[in-house]
Amino acid sequence: MSLTFIIGLGISGMGAARLLNAEGRKVIIFEQKKDERIYEIKKELEKEGIQVEIGEELAIETFIRFQKEIQEIIISPGVEWDHQTLNQLRDLNFTVKGEMSLAWQRLNCIPWIGITGTNGKTTVTYLLNHILESNGIKAPMGGNVGIAASEVARKFKCNPNNSLDWVIMEMSSYQIEASSEISPKIGIWTNLSPDHLERHKTLEKYRKIKRGLIEKSEIRIFNWDDIDLRSNKEDMPSGIWVSTKEKGTKENKIKVWVNSEGMIVNDGLSIFHSSTSNLIGEHNLQNILLVTATALEIGLCPREIEQGLKTFPGVPHRLEKIGEINGIEVFNDSKATNFDAAKVGISAIKSPSIVLAGGQQKKGDPSNWLNELQRRATGIVLFGKGAHSLHELIKSSGFSNEVICCESLANAVKLGIEMGLRYKAKAIILSPACASFDQYKNFEERGDHFRELIGPSLTIKGQI
Structure with a gap:
């Protein structure tokens, strides 16, 4: 039986292991850390028939001894995409991919909404999920929100009656970098500021990774209020822009914006008041506009969006x-x-x-x-x-x-x-x-x- 190695015993690693195990694949998880929580997870997974090796270094020798059996190597987001050992594995023609690639392979028959940005993406993900689900649209969320993308795929694949309308994925730069084949139906870019530079080294590389997801998206939605996105507009693919401050010009068209009375305007038509939501802060108003633009593209009417905003309870741990x-x-x-x-x-x-x-x-x-x-x-x-x-x-x-x-x-x-x-x-x-x-x-x-x-x-x- 061919073997899949999974590197990392976090949420993503566990999700990938359970998905592949449900498909009858042989799986081994490697985890370098040794602590009480890791050993508890090891016991839990081994009861499900999943092999876990703790304390294994990410070294080429670990994989060479299984060379004839290995089908692919799946990495968790916490593992650097250009780690020396991973580069050596690629040179030896091993297949190395990110955990989110597994979900894409199994769920690309369903339209994806890919949400990225430095900040705000979790709120946008939760809010969009709530508005769609509250209007009877089956649109589970996963990815960087703490629900493995592969876990969403496992639940879908293991239940033949579980038909989905959309999949909403929050995607960090780590996840995008390791799963570059993902091409969402809708891509949302909230903002960009320096982050994760200890890994990506430069802002330019970090921006390029984020832009890669948006370029592969069919419909693209951007936040005009973000200085970095706005100043790099000429390098961006065409898309829908939203703003809390500007209605735009002929050259810089803003589709969804907020007028002086606080009304949210779509293509020149006032649709509902921005105070509909209990979310506080200008940043959350930007999030609301991004979600509103997305929901309109999906086909919801303003009244349905407004009702969803009114009942949104907020995001745990985010203000x-x-x-x-x-x-x-x-x-x-x-x-x-x-x-x-x-x-x-x-x-x-x-x-x-x-x-x-x-x-x-x-x-x-x-x-x-x-x-x-x-x-x-x-x-x-x-x-x-x-x-x-x-x-x-x-x-x-x-x-x-x-x-x-x-x-x-x-x-x-x-x-x-x-x-x-x-x-x-x-x-x-x-x-x-x-x-x-x-x-x-x-x-x-x-x-x-x-x-x-x-x-x-x-x-x-x-x-x-």
């Missing part, structure tokens, strides 16, 4: 209001894993605010984030691996209010509440501006821990 502490609003924005995402969240809430930030610091330009802290934060609590370097960054920017460093999120929550009460802040926000991997397996686990820690202090609970 999620948890409740209040003596009138101070509390927000979980654990999904803000870079400076630009954190800046957007801080600008959307009431000020003065207390900001809890920290974790595994990424490369990127912090200037806009620092400016927003200066304008809106009355105090900052820093935690985790990046706390002290962030402290130096903030202090060197001229920030004059209180900044405290501590080791853990638990300490940060305690100190943040005390600071918020002392300074009569209007909001407390977990807005890390960093990845979570120094102390958590992902931003979801970090956000869940924040909810757990802050819960006992809440005097008014929000919708969680």
Whole structure:
């Protein structure tokens, strides 16, 4: 029997293994990490008949001994596409592909919506899924939202009665890079700012990867309000543009925009008011316009879109209001894993605010984030691996209010509440501006821990 190697035991690796196992394929998963959680997953998968090898290095020797059996090698998004060992495998004519390629091979009979961008793509994915599903359109979401694309494919393939109308996939640069054959019916590009440069090295390479997905899309939807997308318009393929600020010109046509009365306008016709949704912040208005343009292309009428917007509960960990502490609003924005995402969240809430930030610091330009802290934060609590370097960054920017460093999120929550009460802040926000991997397996686990820690202090609970 031919053999498939899967590298990485995260959500994507498990999804790929279960899909291939359901198809009767022989699978081995390699995982370099050794911790309690990994061993628990190993036991779970081995009960399903999936072989898991822990502690295996990503080295050419590991694969050579299975050379005659290997059919293909599937990598998780966390594995660098141009890793030296993967390049050696390609030179030896092994087939190497990303986990999302498996889903594409099995689901390309269904129209795809591919959503990419530096920030906002998760909100767009959740919101579009909600609007379509609430109008009777079967459109499961997967990919970078924490649901493996291959898991969506497995559920579809294992249930003959599970007919789908659309597939919605949030796609990170890692996933696009490893699955370049994906050609969505609709491609959405939310924005672009420096991120993941520790892996992609340059903004130009990062932009090129994102653009690759959009170029392969049949219908393309762009955010005119994003400076990078707008300034690179001449290099972009033709598409639909949306804006919260401009109605466009003959040369730069904006199809969906917001007029001075707050009405969303489509091709010159007012369709509904922008306040229909409870999502706060200008960035979320941009997300709403992207989703509205997409839903209109799919065939929904304005009334159906408006009703979906009214009932959308929001996205967990993305500017999620948890409740209040003596009138101070509390927000979980654990999904803000870079400076630009954190800046957007801080600008959307009431000020003065207390900001809890920290974790595994990424490369990127912090200037806009620092400016927003200066304008809106009355105090900052820093935690985790990046706390002290962030402290130096903030202090060197001229920030004059209180900044405290501590080791853990638990300490940060305690100190943040005390600071918020002392300074009569209007909001407390977990807005890390960093990845979570120094102390958590992902931003979801970090956000869940924040909810757990802050819960006992809440005097008014929000919708969680």
